[in-house]
Each structure stands twice: as structure tokens, then as C-alpha cells.
Amino acid sequence: MRQWMLRITAYAEKLLADLDTIDWSDSLKEMQRNWIGRSEGAEVRFKVARVQGSGTETSNLEPETFITVFTTRPDTLFGATYMVLSPEHKLVDQIVPNQWPEGIPDVWKGKTGSGNSIPASGNSIPASGNSTPASGNSIPVSENAVPVSGNSIPASGNSTPGSGSSIPESGKSFPASGNSIPERRNSFPEPGKSIPKAGTTHFETPKAAVEAYRVFAAGKSDLERTELAKDKSGVFTGAYAINPVNGEKIPIWIADYVLASYGTGAIMAVPAHDERDWEFAKKFSLPIEQVVIPIGLKPLEISPKNFIGGAIGPLEKPFCEEGIAISSPESGWRLKDLSGERCDIKGLPTAEAKAKISAWLEEKGLGKKTINYKLRDWLFSRQRYWGEPFPIIWKKDAAGNLYHEALPESSLPLLPPTLEDYKPTAGGEPPLARAKDWLHEIPGATRETNTMPQWAGSCWYYLRYTDAKNNSAFVGKDAQNYWMGANGCKLKVEGCKLDSSMTQPVTSNLQPATPGVDLYVGGTEHAVLHLLYARFWHKVLFDLGYVSTPEPFYKLVNQGLILGEDGQKMSKSRGNVVNPDDVLVEYGADAFRLYEMFMGPLQDTKPWNTKGVEGVYRFLGRVWRLFVDENSETEFEQAETLTTKAQSHQDLLNLIKLNAAIKDVAATPAQLKTLHACIKKVTEDLDGMRFNTAISAMMVFVNDAITWETKPLAVLREFLILLQPFAPHIAEELWHKLLSAFRFPLSALAYQPWPKFDAALLVESEIEIPVQVNGKFRDTIKVAVDADHATLEAAAKASEKVQTFIAGKTIKKVIIVPKRMVNLIVG
């Protein structure tokens, strides 16, 4: 199937680097980093050994064949005791010889059988002498395990790294073909033509083993692959490669723990220093050789004899951390004649060893530094109706070959055709192929029938919103600059006339804008798909000069999930779903909104509690009663029940009178203090998106203000401005009550400037501070705010309660933090 891909991998580096420039949660950034999965390492070219005689030569091996592997630990190259190709690796067919080499263990040959058996599964391993990793003298020195040793084939240094490249075709082509092999799941090894003789337990030839294994691996579903992940499987290909640093001949295996889609689809296996390789080596009795030791061991202690199972102790598990390199040609151990082409990294810490050996490999044309990413290119085609059609047409050239062309800009946007039937065609073509007229609308051309995935639209809707009616471009330059630009000023309030009663002009609210979308609030479910795709898309547009910032969302907050009342995720099957409509009917939009903000920190997951909605609903009730006259409210309620259709709703509402305690008088200092403490807290909490504590500050204000005999108009007015973002409906309603009662010429509440708090009003002359004795809280004392040390100490000692704790003891030390506390240390 021909599919469109977007080359997001080309942006991997930028997507990774620019995470440092945006204000997102650490966990979200980490998820993206992991998804991109950058790892630095080296590609190393291993020459495939050509073994003469004894029937092990391969039939179709090119004279100079190299297999390139990717490794993040080139410093462990000396410990590479075998090599693994993914079953789908392109070179497998070329390297497999006609016969098994002599003297190899049976377990290497795979296992024939029937039913669900996994090849060479754990319990069928022939006793290989050393099944316990810990056993002391079980050093699997390779002389025995690797049958054809001693043939030194000098690593050829003269071939250009690019030539004879063995890098398989990009991995993305593989999964598709893998999926298309439906037969024989779990069925390796399948009895059949590949089994030459009934009754054999192992494959007779490498070809048969490889073929059977490939079928086995390809037939595994994703689920099976993960479920069986713990149990390694694989077979020996019968071929060997030459380790370029020591000339060692190492067996080449295929195993599905090596992924075709990552790196080069081939690895050098270093069982002593990699968990997976260790597991695999243990299972198939492959040699394990330690070449890195933990930092702290003396290099002098290192020799072939006390290496594993010697003075240092046996290697009981793979050592995967960084350490000190210990093996090299100079050690004299396992050294083959390399004709002087040596790289000595003995004694070097990992980082240096990596650098040295990488440079050496590069110089010899045996490898190069490489960076790999887990991130795959983005499969961008869908075979559905619902999705944007591609503005692409297909034509044939003179020779009859298909080629594609983009539609000219003048034919954009391309709209999908109207269809009666949205199903794919009988021939398996996407639904758009049903629209024959549309398909062939352009003479001599056929339209592309794939559509774009859902993510396509979510990658740029925020740009379109800024200029939704533009029919000549996806977003106009001015709109883009205004809304998304780094220097644009986004808070522009039109139609708000200033008047003398307002304390500050509206423009004081203008702050330097966050570039891009001001604030993105969304769930973590989009962490690595939508949010990565949108960043990629935006970067492409940025590089093309269509948008002015390299990132779309500089500030992002993940709101926490709201669970059901039982603390479980809401779901229909659990029956714990809260329907917002019901809450809105019962308590109104203000209470609903307010409760969601009051529940707790925005980012936290927390359970819904309908009683909590009642709590904030009661708070709004108190706010209401702070402003209106309760008797008139009763009148309203009675009138409402008797209402006739002739009476307008507005007339009824007008029955509600303002609370008579509200007067246009100067506020007392205490009242001002209450107000300004509230302004301060709400302003700061709003900035930090701590809505829950902002609301509690307003509750504190109302609890106090409701007790005031006289309620100054100016104070209540300011309070409504604070309330407005949280409960806009009730705030606006009360605002208009104030407005009509006092006839102050102000426009809608929403256009009022945000109040500023006056720090001077919050200053206390006297404060209460705690007194501790030996660090334990004992009393509070009331002191002047600017009291000096001596005064504080005296006041503390004068406290009766403190006295009982210091009586008869000597004061050894006095710790005084002005305005905070006094601590008396007695002995």
C-alpha cells in the first residue's frame, strides 16, 4: 500500500533541544524526550568471515561484506562475543552458509518441533556446563565455544565506509510486510519442508533454521512480542563476523530481540555489559567476557586469570554502568595478530574509551560516531473518508510511469467530495475512490484518495482560530503577528471607555505577551502524539517563514483528571460518571466552574464530590446576600410563583433591592485591610494558577464582610472585580445592581481594570510571633512589628507559659528571627 509519511525524524534534534525553551511540566518534557529517544553512539562495521573448506562457505556472499551495527558503548567492543541481526535484516540470506559449521552446540541450531513450542526454549537447553552464572570456574572462554577460531582475518582498512553498505532499508518498510504474513503464529518450528528428516530435534541446515525462525518471529503479534519479551529466542545463522578491534571471529545470530526498525537492525552483543545480551548468552551458552570494571578497582588487579571467577569475583550479572576499560590488545589476552592495527583503551574511563575507540574506528574506516532516535517517521495516510484529502494528483509520464504533483495554491483548499457511501471500495481502495467525478476532475490526472489523520487538523487549528475567516491563506501575516508573535500585544480591549471613576486606565493590564499560544491547558493523553506533532508542524511552518515562533505552546499546564466520587476513573461501565449538564441544571454554571477550580491544584488528579459543589454554591449564596436585601428577595420569590406571562422577567428581577447596608462611604482601615489582603492573594494566586487558594481568599473576605454593619460601596465593587473571572454570571448581575442603585457610570464588569493592592494598607503595627523553648512551640507574644532583639527576648522571657519551661534553667542561647519567632535554648 502506498502511504504518505511525514519526515518528523528530520526534526528530532530540534524537537528535543527546544524542550529546554518551553515552560512545560518536567514529566511531560521527559515523556517527549523518551519518545524521541536520542542516543549517541557509533556505527561499527564488522566484516563477515569467509570460511574456506568444510562446507561452511556461503554460496552468495560478496567478497567483501560488512555488517554495520549501532552501539552506544563502543568502548565494550572487545567484549563483543557474538552478533545479532534482526530476523528481517537484508543480509541474512547472503550470509547463511549451506551447512552448520562443525562443533557447534546443538542449542545454536534451533529446535524443530510442533505446536506452540518456542525454539530452544529455556528448559530444553542442553546442559552447557555452566548454567549458574555464579559458578566460579565457568568462564566461557571462547576457544571452545566458538568453533572456528584462530583464523585471523585482518580487518580491511581500505574499503570506504559507504561502499558495500549493509544498512538495511529503513525499518518502516518492514512492519507492513510483517503484518502481511498471517500464517503460522507460534508455530516455529513448523514441521514441513524445512525439516529434512523426521525425528531430528535440531535443524539440519542453517537455512532451514533461519527460515523457520523468520516465520516464527514474523507471525508474532505485538501482544505476543511483549508477553514473551522475557524469553529470548533466536538461531545461529551459521556465519561469523570478525571483530575489528581484536580479529576475533564471532558467531552471527538472528533474534527478534533485535528490532529491524532501530539503529541498523543489527547489534554487536556484549553479554557482560548488557542485560539482554547477557540473558541471550546465558540461554545459548555464548561466551561472556568482561571488559569494563567498576570504578575503584585497581587496574593492576586485572589480568586474564583473575578476571571472571578469579580474584575480582565472578560476574553474577551484567555490569551496565560506566567504568574502566580493562581489555585491549595490550593485555595480551585474546589478542590476535592485527598487524599493528591496534587500539588500546585499557585503563580508560568509559567516556574516554568511547572517544578513543570511536576515533580509531573512524580512522580505519571501520565505523563512525552516530546518533539514533527511537522516533519514527509519521505515517500520515488514512484510508477513511473523514479527514482532509491530500492536495495531490497522479499523472503518467511518457513511459507510462506514475508520478505525483501538488495542486497549485490557487486550487486550495481542497474539499472532500460528497459521498453517499463512506465504505472503502470493493477493490480495497479508500472511500474517496468512490467519488468518480471528483477523482478525475482534472483532465489527465487522478486524485490521491488517501486522507490525512485526525492529528493533521489539531496541528494547526490554533493558528486558524486567529484568522478563521481568511480565505486566501491559512493565517494572515498580521493576525499571526498579533496573536502569536513574540512582540505582539494581545490584551487589546476595544470599546471600553475610560471614565474618571476608574482608578487606572485599562492599558495598565497590558503585559509583555507570551509568544505563541498564551497558555495551553490540556491532558497528558496528548503528551507524545498531538503535542509532538503540533510542535513539529509549527517548526516546519516557522522554517518556511509562515509563523514567527519556533514553538507553538510556550506555556502548558496539564490539568489533572477528575475522578468519579468513588475515586475511580469515570466510566460508563463503572456507573460513576458525573454529567456536567445535571450539575449545571442543579447548581448553575458559576458554581460548577467555581467548584472545579476549588477542588485542588489544577494539575492534580482528584475525585469529584457533589457535596463540594454545594459548598461553593453556598459561598455564592453568601456573596448574593452580601449584596441584596433579603426581604426584597422574598418578595421576588413570591412574585415569581404568581408570575403571569405578561410580566417580564426583568420586572421581576427589579424587585430585588440592594442590601441597605451598602453605602457610598469611606471604608474603615480594617475593611480596607481585608479587601487588600484579598486583592493581593487573588492576584498572586491567579498568576500562579492556584485557583483553589484564590477562592478560599475570597471566602475569607466574604466571611468577614458579611459581618460588617456598613458595607462600603467601593470595597464591594472591587471585590466583584476579583470574583468576576471565577463566577462571571453572578458577579456581572450584582455589578449591575450596584450600577443602577448608585448610578455610577461604568460599563460592564468584564472591562474593569484589575484592582491593585496597596501594600501600605496591609502593614501591621503589632504582630503575634511564636516563642519556642528548645525548638518547641510554647506561646505566642504580641510585639511591635519593628521590635528589636532585646525587646523580643524580654517579651519572650516575660511570657508566663514560657517561664514554666525556663524556670530554674540557664538560658544558653537565644535565637531571634525578627518578625518570625524567638527560640530560647535552655539547659
Place this chain on the structure above:
RNA sequence: GCCAGUGUGGCGAAAUGGCAGACGCACAAGACUUAAAAUCUUGGGACCUUAAACAGUCGUGCGGGUUCGAGUCCCGCCACUGGCACCA
């Protein structure tokens, strides 16, 4: 397994290294009411003492540490949540 985050009353939660539990829910008692709802007032971490209160002891997942002082900082565990999962 790896990465990230979170552990505080009966519950949701507060707390620049300085009085743990603000604010709210649930609960209890009282006021108003024929009654209920609504509203208002008071109480409210545990333990111990007390008629009640005061006072006292303990208390922020567990174990150590730093500090005059730790929910907060450091080290080591445990549990839960989310993400990734043979990525060389």
C-alpha cells in the same frame, strides 16, 4: 524493569525552613421554625487529664541525617498514580 510524579484529619486540601491542618465538605450541638429545608452560631487531628477548660504527650507513608528548629532540605526504603517497555 526504566523514567517522571504523588504520599498531611473521616474527605478535598492549606502551609517563603519558624504556631501543621487556612478554606471547604462531612459530622455534632445550639438558634430560628408547628415541622422540615434554607440560614445563622459554636465545636472539631489523635491520645491523656478534666465537670468543662487550661496545661501535657504524640502526630504530615517508613528509617536515618542536616539544623536552635523539618510537612518543607539531604540519604535510604515502602506504597500509589502516570508514561515507556527487548530502542543496542
